[in-house]
Amino acid sequence: MKLAEGIRKHGFRKWYERELLTGHAHLVLLLFCVLGLMMALEAATQFKTRIDRFIDVVAVIVCVGAGAWALRRYLYCLLHAEAVANQADCPACKTYGRLDLLQSDATGDNVVVRCRHCAHEWKIAS
16 A cells, blocks of 8 residues: 555554554465475375476465565565655654655655644655
């Protein structure tokens, strides 16, 4: 979910929480891929026919591909959420995460926000 859309729809703190949960869901997928990879490698030692070995090779390739994608997505979600969270402190009064969305660019990644406590405005870039 884009930063501007998430802040507008749920608020900053809920957006941040959802980004972290999405990232950790990808971590769980990565763990399942590792388990699948270990099972496929174990099964490869027991089967002797070419079809069974081909199926095991396909399972290994799928697990490695999905695991690499899940790891990449996990790291992106966490780093993106933390980069935005580091900018969510009001420069004037140091209040964290209590902000309103004022405007965003066409991509929704760069937003101008206002502090709910002191009404100071600043830009958050993701």
